[in-house]
Amino acid sequence: MTDLAWIDAALRSARPQAVGALLRYFRDLDRAEEAFQEACLRALKTWPVNGPPRDPAAWLILVGRNFALDETRRFRRTEELPPEDMISDRDDAESDLAERLDSAHYRDDVLRLLFICCHPDLPATQQIALALRIVSGLTVKEIARAFLVSEAAMEQRITRAKSRVASADVPFETPGAVERAERLGAVAAMIYLLFNEGYSASGGDVHVRAPLCEEAIRLARLLLRLFPAEPEIMGLLALLLLQHARTSARLDANGEIVLLEDQDRRLWDRDMIAEGFALIEKAVRHRRPGPYQIQAAIAAVHAHAGRPEDTDWSEIDQLYAVLERTQPSPVVSLNRAVAVSKVKGPAAALALIEDLAKPLAGYFHFFGLRGALLMQLGRHDEARVAFDRAIALAHTPAEAAHIRQHLDRLMQDSQTA
Amino acid sequence: MLYAILCYHDEAVVNSWTKEEDDAVLAKRRVVTDRLATQKKLGPVARLMPTTAATTVRNGREAVVIDGPFAETKEQLLGFYLVDCGTLQEAIDAARQLGRDETGAFEVRPVRYFAPGTQPGSQPGE
Numbered sequence: 249m250t251d252l253a254w255i256d257a258a259l260r261s262a263r264p265q266a267v268g269a270l271l272r273y274f275r276d277l278d279r280a281e282e283a284f285q286e287a288c289l290r291a292l293k294t295w296p297v298n299g300p301p302r303d304p305a306a307w308l309i310l311v312g313r314n315f316a317l318d319e320t321r322r323f324r325r326t327e328e329l330p331p332e333d334m335i336s337d338r339d340d341a342e343s344d345l346a347e348r349l350d351s352a353h354y355r356d357d358v359l360r361l362l363f364i365c366c367h368p369d370l371p372a373t374q375q376i377a378l379a380l381r382i383v384s385g386l387t388v389k390e391i392a393r394a395f396l397v398s399e400a401a402m403e404q405r406i407t408r409a410k411s412r413v414a415s416a417d418v419p420f421e422t423p424g425a426v427e428r429a430e431r432l433g434a435v436a437a438m439i440y441l442l443f444n445e446g447y448s449a450s451g452g453d454v455h456v457r458a459p460l461c462e463e464a465i466r467l468a469r470l471l472l473r474l475f476p477a478e479p480e481i482m483g484l485l486a487l488l489l490l491q492h493a494r495t496s497a498r499l500d501a502n503g504e505i506v507l508l509e510d511q512d513r514r515l516w517d518r519d520m521i522a523e524g525f526a527l528i529e530k531a532v533r534h535r536r537p538g539p540y541q542i543q544a545a546i547a548a549v550h551a552h553a554g555r556p557e558d559t560d561w562s563e564i565d566q567l568y569a570v571l572e573r574t575q576p577s578p579v580v581s582l583n584r585a586v587a588v589s590k591v592k593g594p595a596a597a598l599a600l601i602e603d604l605a606k607p608l609a610g611y612f613h614f615f616g617l618r619g620a621l622l623m624q625l626g627r628h629d630e631a632r633v634a635f636d637r638a639i640a641l642a643h644t645p646a647e648a649a650h651i652r653q654h655l656d657r658l659m660q661d662s663q664t665a
Numbered sequence: 666m667l668y669a670i671l672c673y674h675d676e677a678v679v680n681s682w683t684k685e686e687d688d689a690v691l692a693k694r695r696v697v698t699d700r701l702a703t704q705k706k707l708g709p710v711a712r713l714m715p716t717t718a719a720t721t722v723r724n725g726r727e728a729v730v731i732d733g734p735f736a737e738t739k740e741q742l743l744g745f746y747l748v749d750c751g752t753l754q755e756a757i758d759a760a761r762q763l764g765r766d767e768t769g770a771f772e773v774r775p776v777r778y779f780a781p782g783t784q785p786g787s788q789p790g791e
Contacts, residue, residue: 253686254678261677304675466681472717473677476733485717519777526718526775529753530732 251296258295259288262305263385264470268357269309274316275420277364277382277410283312290315355474356422359431362467366434367413374409376442376460381406384463394446394460432475436484436540439467443488448643461492479531483541486527490547493520505646509556521551539575542567561590578607582614585621594624612641616651628658667708667789671742676715705783709747712778719774722757724764730757735772747776 263284270280287308301307365379377395380386386394392402423431446460468485475481497515500506528548531541546567553559568584582604589597598621601614608614619634635655642648682690701707716734723729746763750756753773760771 257678257681258675261675261681469680469715469717470677473733476717477731482717482732522775522777523714523718526714526753530718530720533730533753 252292254300255292255295258300258304259291259308260385262308264358264361264383265305265354266308266312267382268361269305269353270312270316271361271364272353272357272420273313277414279316280312281382283316284308286315287312353422356428358470358474359423359428359435360418360420362435362438362471363431364413364416364418366431366438367409367416368434369412369416370409372438372441373445374405375438376445377402377406378409378413379438379442379467380460380463383467386463390459394457432471432478432481435471436468436481439464439471440484440488440540442467443491447491458495461488461495464488465492477534479534479536480538480540482527482531483538483544486524486531486544487540487547489520489527490524490544490551493517493524493551499646502649503646505650507650508550509559513554516551524548524551537570537574539571542571542574546571559590561587565591578604579611579613582608582611582617586617589621589624594621597621598625610641612638612643612647615641616647619651619654623654623658628662632658680715702783708782708784710778710780710782711747711776714775714777716774719772720753720757721770721772722760722764723770724767726766728761728764734774735770737770740769747779 266287267280267284270283271277274280274283290311291304291308295301361383362379365382366375370378373395377391380391380394381388388403388406389399391406392399395402397405443461443464446457446462446464465485465488468481468488472478472481472485493516494508494511496517497511497513498506506512524544525548528541528544531544546564549560549563549567565584565587568580568587571580572584582601585597585600585604588600598618601618601621604614615634615638619631619638622628622631622634632655635651635658638651639648639655642651679687698707698710719734721731721733721735723731746759748756748759750759753775756773760773764771
């Protein structure tokens with residue numbers, strides 16, 4: 249790796265901790281970001297000459313803080329601070345400094361930084377955009393590309409979100425246990441949304457949006473390193489890894505969705521799956537199941553099956569039943585119906601989703617499944633109505649194309665009949 | 666003489682490599698390991714899962730199982746075992762038994778990649 253690539257990776261990975269600590273000092277997001285930016289510029293100048301510091305985050309925090317204090321002092325005409333070259337050689341200066349930078353705050357600094365992005369007044373897409381900008385350090389241009397909007401629109405969206413969180417007054421004191429747990433829950437939800445934003449994309453834009461999934465996984469890893477004993481965070485990371493493992497198999501050469509049962513399972517990423525399994529095993533030891541762990545367990549059942557027909561659908565049915573109890577939602581019931589259709593047949597599944605017609609009246613997948621079940625039952629006219637509705641609700645060309653295949657099959661059947 | 670070469674790196678950095686970057690590093694290293702292998706000088710090679718997949722067993726009268734990697738700095742890495750277990754629990758139990766009535770700790774970390782290599786000719790201390 250070249251110097252520049254290494255430094256870039258180091259700056260990226262140090263960013264959440266460094267910006268989080270600078271935010272604690274300055275209590276001002278813009279000022280913290282500006283200080284971090286300046287520290288990065290200095291790192292690009294000094295690290296190639298002096299070599300990488302032992303603790304890049306501590307170095308950046310110190311230099312960023314000095315820079316900001318320097319700016320303040322310049323006004324007051326007081327003495328200059330030592331230049332950063334003094335602390336950038338390979339001696340132990342940094343580790344002493346790092347200790348003085350009260351690393352005990354590290355965990356809460358990063359959590360606070362993430363939590364600020366999860367302000368409940370912000371719509372989900374703004375929370376995600378803000379986290380990508382502030383915590384991950386993606387450029388506005390990169391985020392705009394991932395969201396398929398213009399750079400100007402994204403710039404405006406982020407500026408608006410920032411000014412909203414600036415007036416939100418997130419407390420800077422070390423949070424109590426309850427508050428910490430609440431923050432953790434909000435941040436986990438935001439990371440999950442971020443992943444889904446990348447995952448639900450399909451068609452030609454999938455390559456553009458895959459980085460959102462990777463970023464979500466990176467943040468989930470970060471969160472688990474900070475909170476290593478939280479089974480739900482283990483579950484979250486496991487879930488993301490198990491789903492992301494299927495990425496290469498999810499779309500065919502034409503960019504169309506390949507259903508789970510039609511995917512080439514050899515394309516699944518075995519490393520990610522193995523890591524997902526390992527995390528679930530760790531989480532299960534705590535005997536404190538939660539929605540992320542259950543969803544990860546469902547993904548794991550699929551990952552275990554070498555062929556679609558090996559899938560343990562009754563296990564999946566049971567897991568969805570647990571999820572229905574702990575986190576009831578029409579979408580969960582809809583997913584359960586898929587499992588029920590495999591275990592008990594299409595009629596049982598269709599009965600299960602009748603009640604969902606109202607809450608899911610605008611949901612593509614509801615009509616997709618309803619149509620498929622009706623088709624299996626030979627009720628072709630009703631199936632066609634459901635499929636037409638699904639196409640009208642499709643978000644992506646790939647979704648629509650997938651339903652059109654069903655319709656074509658119905659057409660052929662009626663012609664041959 | 667047998668030597669263990671232990672790999673240390675900032676995992677946040679390594680985990681943020683793209684697949685291409687990761688492959689490039691491995692390809693560069695493979696030139697060296699291939700040469701060592703033809704000279705019959707390469708024993709087992711393992712790449713471990715991230716530390717978030719680790720569990721630590723702290724020995725004592727009652728062993729304590731802690732999530733996460735071994736993070737203390739006052740103890741040093743002195744050796745390792747490679748065990749093939751069906752479950753994490755089985756591996757943790759093995760670590761508990763190994764450390765019975767001892768102090769110190771065992772970190773139990775799943776292995777991501779393993780190549781057995783050749784049985785090295787020399788023995789420790791030779």
